[in-house]
Structure formats: C-alpha cells, structure tokens
Amino acid sequence: MMSDQVEIPNIDDLPDIPETAEFTPVVKLLTTETPVLGYDGTDINPANWQAQALTNRTQYLKTHLDSIGTPIKSVFGRTTQAITAQVGDYTADQITETPGKRFVTQADVQTWNAKLSASSVSTLNGKSLTAGGNVTLSDIGASPVAHQHAAGEITGLFPAIYSALVPGDGIAITSDSSGRSVIASTAAGGGAGSGGQFTVVTRNISNEGYIRVPTDRPHPMTVWDTVTESWVVAPDLAPPYIAEQRYQVEQAGVTFSGHAYSTTRESRGLLDSKAICALQNESYSCRWKMANGEFVALSAPDVLAAHTAIDSYVEACFSHEEALLLLVANGGFTLGMLTQGWPSQAL
Structure with a gap:
C-alpha cells in the first residue's frame, strides 16, 4: 500500500503577501468548516486571512514607530533626539553658574519645599507637612461625625447667649467678674429677700470644656439640645x-x-x-x-x-x-x- 505524499514547495518560490499599513481591527479564526485554500493568483483565500491581517498590523505599527522616530526640533532648530555635539555646543561643566542662574540639586528642591511647607502646617494628627518626609493617608486623619469645639473657639457664642436672655419688667441681666450671667430684680421693695433683691446665676460654660454637636441632623425641623444631648423638634421650625x-x-x-x-x-x-x-x-x-x-x-x-x-x-x-x-x-x-x-x- 502506498501512502499519499504531499509535495512541499520551496518557500522562495511562493509569492509575497502584499503589505497594507492599516490596523486590521479583527484577526479571524479558521474553523474546521473553513476551506483551507491558498493564493490562486488573484485572491489570498482563507489560508492567508490571518497572515494578511497580522502583516497589515505589523506594517501599520512600523510606519507609526518610524514617524515617532523622526527628529522633533525645538524652536531653535535643534532635534530632541540624541545628537552629535556641534561647534558652539556647551557642556554643563562649561556653563558658569550665577546666584540667579544655577543648576538645581536634590538638596535645593528639599530646601525650597521646606520653605513652602512651614512647620506650622500640619495634618489633623499633628504631623508637620515639611519636605523632610512622606505623609500617608493615616497621617492625614479623618474628621469624626461629632465635632468638638471649646466654647471659646465658637465665634460670638457668649454674645449670642447673652442676647437671647430677655429680661421681663423689673429684671436686669448683668455679668459678674467671673463671667457668669446675673439676673437681678430692679423693683424697689419687690421680690424675695432683703430689699427685693434676688440673684440667679447661670453656668459659665467657658470652663466646661467642649460642646458636642453631631452633624447627622435627622430633619430640618430639629435642633441640638445641649442638655439632653439629643435632637429635638424646634417649635418655630x-x-x-x-x-x-x-x-x-x-x-x-x-x-x-x-x-x-x-x-x-x-x-x-x-x-x-x-x-x-x-x-x-x-x-x-x-x-x-x-x-x-x-x-x-x-x-x-x-x-x-x-x-x-x-x-x-x-x-x-x-x-x-x-x-x-x-x-x-x-x-x-x-x-x-x-x-x-x-x-x-x-x-
């Protein structure tokens, strides 16, 4: 029994694939049902589909790489690629530095950054933002849901409280040397005690530390009650x-x-x-x-x-x-x- 023999032609005798400089979007897969036909002198046929697509892509990439390699010139007519020194060129060692024009070192950059980021500038966690080190996200910190402020840090707090106290007839509101609000009767012979004088002393919150005011307000009609530390409905809202x-x-x-x-x-x-x-x-x-x-x-x-x-x-x-x-x-x-x-x- 004789086996079928296939004669493989000399590769040098095969025609070249024509190259088109285009990025063929798709490279097709040949299935078992695809007739494997080669070049017939006119059509490349399925056997050459993949090779044609890859050849076009290769030519496309080569064309673009060659265009990128074309020297790009500066405004002075000099190429930005590696060049051979020409007459009139200077090296760094031949340039004389002046106080206003000199080469920048890494130490110079750190020094200038340190001037821009003064030691008084710091993260929420107290880490200074100088140029001497890196600042991580954990160094920056995060603002809590409930902010705390000392009474003295709230602008206009005490005048607002004082102005909110409305005295009735025969009542005067004053402040003593300790910063406490004093409500006293001014009616002669009226009220309780000798001469009708009585005094109501309010708490001096300047020494109470912090006022806790959370930011998760449940509804616009609510206000924060500092006594119960809870959101309550404001009658006027x-x-x-x-x-x-x-x-x-x-x-x-x-x-x-x-x-x-x-x-x-x-x-x-x-x-x-x-x-x-x-x-x-x-x-x-x-x-x-x-x-x-x-x-x-x-x-x-x-x-x-x-x-x-x-x-x-x-x-x-x-x-x-x-x-x-x-x-x-x-x-x-x-x-x-x-x-x-x-x-x-x-x-």
Missing part, C-alpha cells in the same frame, strides 16, 4: 413641615367604592360642580375619569356619595394638622409623629 406633610396626604388620592379618585384641588373643584348638577337633577349622570385613567359612569347618588367621602377625607387631614400643631405648642410633638395618624386613603 415645625409648622411649615407639618403643613407640607398634610398637603402631600391631602393630594394623595383615595379609594372609594372600588375606584381611585384624585383628591387634588383641581379634581375636587370639578367634583364640586358635578355635585351641584346632581343636587339639581336626580336623574343626572356623568362619565368620571379616575386617577388611574379609567372612565366610570356615575349616577347622581354616586356623585354625591363620592363628594361627601372626599370632603370628609380632606377635612380629616386639616384636623390632624391642627392636632399636631397643638402638640408642638405644648411640647409633646416628636419627629416620628410627622408621618403618623393621618386619615386612611381607603374610604
């Missing part, structure tokens, strides 16, 4: 936010008799006009568009029932707002009450 919450609930819509009614003020105004028609005509009916886009046929009794239910819902919203404002005035309102107790939207 709460009403607008309670009114806003009432408005959101009022406009949220309701479900009545299985239908979703809009409760915006515009929708309620339209329903008012339909209720007037229903009162004037017992046989009145209309097609009403619900909040979900559904059109529903409403008879006169349907219109009046929906009108009454929605009107009661809106009144309940305002009644709850009033109740919350009374709690604010009496000091019984807490932040959690802002979203609690409002009327149900399912009627």
Whole structure:
C-alpha cells in the first residue's frame, strides 16, 4: 500500500503577501468548516486571512514607530533626539553658574519645599507637612461625625447667649467678674429677700470644656439640645413641615367604592360642580375619569356619595394638622409623629 505524499514547495518560490499599513481591527479564526485554500493568483483565500491581517498590523505599527522616530526640533532648530555635539555646543561643566542662574540639586528642591511647607502646617494628627518626609493617608486623619469645639473657639457664642436672655419688667441681666450671667430684680421693695433683691446665676460654660454637636441632623425641623444631648423638634421650625406633610396626604388620592379618585384641588373643584348638577337633577349622570385613567359612569347618588367621602377625607387631614400643631405648642410633638395618624386613603 502506498501512502499519499504531499509535495512541499520551496518557500522562495511562493509569492509575497502584499503589505497594507492599516490596523486590521479583527484577526479571524479558521474553523474546521473553513476551506483551507491558498493564493490562486488573484485572491489570498482563507489560508492567508490571518497572515494578511497580522502583516497589515505589523506594517501599520512600523510606519507609526518610524514617524515617532523622526527628529522633533525645538524652536531653535535643534532635534530632541540624541545628537552629535556641534561647534558652539556647551557642556554643563562649561556653563558658569550665577546666584540667579544655577543648576538645581536634590538638596535645593528639599530646601525650597521646606520653605513652602512651614512647620506650622500640619495634618489633623499633628504631623508637620515639611519636605523632610512622606505623609500617608493615616497621617492625614479623618474628621469624626461629632465635632468638638471649646466654647471659646465658637465665634460670638457668649454674645449670642447673652442676647437671647430677655429680661421681663423689673429684671436686669448683668455679668459678674467671673463671667457668669446675673439676673437681678430692679423693683424697689419687690421680690424675695432683703430689699427685693434676688440673684440667679447661670453656668459659665467657658470652663466646661467642649460642646458636642453631631452633624447627622435627622430633619430640618430639629435642633441640638445641649442638655439632653439629643435632637429635638424646634417649635418655630415645625409648622411649615407639618403643613407640607398634610398637603402631600391631602393630594394623595383615595379609594372609594372600588375606584381611585384624585383628591387634588383641581379634581375636587370639578367634583364640586358635578355635585351641584346632581343636587339639581336626580336623574343626572356623568362619565368620571379616575386617577388611574379609567372612565366610570356615575349616577347622581354616586356623585354625591363620592363628594361627601372626599370632603370628609380632606377635612380629616386639616384636623390632624391642627392636632399636631397643638402638640408642638405644648411640647409633646416628636419627629416620628410627622408621618403618623393621618386619615386612611381607603374610604
């Protein structure tokens, strides 16, 4: 039995692959189903696809590298590549330094950096930012959630406290030699004690160390209480936010008799006009568009029932707002009450 023999041609007899200077985006893979055909004198055919793509890429890269290697000249006409010394060139040793023009050493750079970063400039952890060493992230430190400041570091703190003390009739507020606030009666013969004089001494917080004021404020209507060290609702800040919450609930819509009614003020105004028609005509009916886009046929009794239910819902919203404002005035309102107790939207 004779085996098939394949004659391998001399490589020098094979034609050259034409080179195109382009970055062929994709180099294809040949599959087992790809017919392996070679160059037929016209087409390179699948057997040469990969070689052609890689040849094009190689030519593309060579062309760009050669262009990069082209000497780039300075404004004085000198190339930026390595050059051979020419007549008139100077070496560093031939240049005479002056106080204003001299070569820079590493020591010079460190000295100048030290001047720019004075020893008084430091990180939060107290490490000086001089040029003598590196500063890591741990050296920089981080600001805590709760900041602490001495009372003396807060600009205008004491005048603000003093101005917040409003004396009533016959009362005077003064400061003693220790910086304490003294509240005294000025009414002759009135008050307690000899001559009607009494004194209330407030705490001098300048000697109390630090005032802790955290930054995680839970709501704009809250303020920090330094006595209880907690966020409390400020009576003068709460009403607008309670009114806003009432408005959101009022406009949220309701479900009545299985239908979703809009409760915006515009929708309620339209329903008012339909209720007037229903009162004037017992046989009145209309097609009403619900909040979900559904059109529903409403008879006169349907219109009046929906009108009454929605009107009661809106009144309940305002009644709850009033109740919350009374709690604010009496000091019984807490932040959690802002979203609690409002009327149900399912009627």
